[in-house]
Amino acid sequence: AARQSPAVAAECQLLLCYSLSGGAQSSGSCKMVGIEWYDGSLGFAEQNCPVLALCLDNGRMQLMRHDMDDNAICIDTGIKPGAIKWNHNGSILAVAGHQSTNDDRELWLVQFYNQSGEHLRTLRVPGTGISGIAWEGSGLRLGLAVDSHIFFTSIRHKYLWAYFANTLVYAFTKPERQEHCVVFWGTCSNERYAKYVRRITHITAAEELCLLATKVRQGGLAGLSEAQQRQHA
Numbered sequence: 001a002a003r004q005s006p007a008v009a010a011e012c013q014l015l016l017c018y019s020l021s022g023g024a025q026s027s028g029s030c031k032m033v034g035i036e037w038y039d040g041s042l043g044f045a046e047q048n049c050p051v052l053a054l055c056l057d058n059g060r061m062q063l064m065r066h067d068m069d070d071n072a073i074c075i076d077t078g079i080k081p082g083a084i085k086w087n088h089n090g091s092i093l094a095v096a097g098h099q100s101t102n103d104d105r106e107l108w109l110v111q112f113y114n115q116s117g118e119h120l121r122t123l124r125v126p127g128t129g130i131s132g133i134a135w136e137g138s139g140l141r142l143g144l145a146v147d148s149h150i151f152f153t154s155i156r157h158k159y160l161w162a163y164f165a166n167t168l169v170y171a172f173t174k175p176e177r178q179e180h181c182v183v184f185w186g187t188c189s190n191e192r193y194a195k196y197v198r199r200i201t202h203i204t205a206a207e208e209l210c211l212l213a214t215k216v217r218q219g220g221l222a223g224l225s226e227a228q229q230r231q232h233a
Contacts, residue, residue, distance in 0.1 A: 030058040033081055038090035043175035045091040046199050046215070049115040053093055055084045061095065063117050073117040079109055083132055088139040089173070091115050092155075096130040096144070110144070110153075123153060164205035171200050171212075182212065 034055040044051075050063035050073060059080060063073040081097035093113045098106040108130050110123040125146060132145035144151040160180070161170035166188050171180040179196040182203075186192075202213040 030056045030060070033057045034084035034095075036084050036086050036093070038086045040090070041175065042089040043173045044178065045089065045115045045173065047178045049090070050117070051086075051090055051115075053084055053086065055081050055095065057081065059097070063093075063113075063115075075113065075117050077111050079111060082130060085133050085135060087135045087155075088137055092120065092139070094133055094135070094142060096125075096133050098129075108146070110142070125151065127151075160200060160203045162203045162205035162210060164210055165208050167210075169203060169205065169210050171197070171203060184210075 032054065034053070036053040038051040040051065048065055050065050050069075052064040052067060052069075053061065054064070055061040055077075057080060059077045061075045061077055061081070061084070063075070065072075077095050077097065079095070079097035079099050081095050083096045085094050086092070087094070091114060093115075095111045095113065096109070097111075098108045100106055106128070108125045108127060110125060110130070110133070112120040112123070114120055125144060127146040127149070130144055130146055134143045135141075136143070139157070140155055142153050142155060144153065159170070160172070161168065163169070166186060168185045168187055169182065170185075171182045174181055177196060179198045180200040182195045182197050182200070184193045184195070197212060197214060199215040200212055201215050202211075204211050204213075
C-alpha cells in the first residue's frame with residue numbers, strides 16, 4: 001500500500017483528535033485557518049516542546065512536537081480564530097479571533113498560550129475585526145491589524161528570577177543548549193556563577209536560601225539516575 005504523506009497524515013490526525021475531544025466533526029465541516037511552525041533558531045523553552053501549531057475555524061487547535069506526533073496537545077480556544085503566531089522563541093502562541101454574544105455582537109480577542117498549551121491571558125481588542133497579528137523581534141510587543149488601524153500591545157513576560165543574600169539569581173535559555181542557564185550574580189562582589197538545569201518552572205528565594213522548581217518529565221522519576229533524582233528532589 002502507498003505510504004500516506006506526512007501532511008495528509010497530520011490533517012487526518014487533527015480532525016480525528018478534535019472529533020473525540022470536542023464533539024463530532026466531519027472532514028468538511030471545518031477549515032484550517034492557521035499553521036505556525038517554530039524553527040528553533042532562538043532555542044526552545046524546554047526540551048522536546050511543541051513547535052507546530054494547527055488551528056481550525058471551529059476554535060480547535062493542536063500543538064505538535066513534529067509532523068508525525070501521536071501525542072499532540074489539543075486545545076479548545078473558545079473563539080472563532082482567524083490568525084495565529086508564535087513569538088520570537090516559540091514560548092508563547094497568540095491566537096486572534098472573536099466570540100459571539102447573546103445580542104449577536106462580536107467580541108474580538110487575542111488568546112495567549114505557552115508552549116505546553118496552558119492558557120496565559122486573554123486580551124480584548126476594540127474594533128470590528130482582527131485581520132492579522134505580528135510579533136516584534138524581541139517578543140515584547142504584538143502588532144494587531146484591526147479594521148483600518150494598527151494596534152500595538154506590550155507583553156509583560158513572567159521572568160525566572162529571585163533575590164537573596166545580596167545575590168541575584170535568574171534563568172534563561174540559549175539556542176545551543178536544551179537546559180536553562182541559571183546565573184547566580186553576587187551584587188557586592190560582581191562575581192557570577194552559572195549552572196545548567198533542565199525544565200525549570202519557578203525560582204523563589206528567602207533569607208539565605210534559593211529554591212529552583214523543575215518539571216519532571218512524563219513517567220516521573222523512574223528511569224533517572226540517582227544523581228538526577230537528587231537534582232529533581
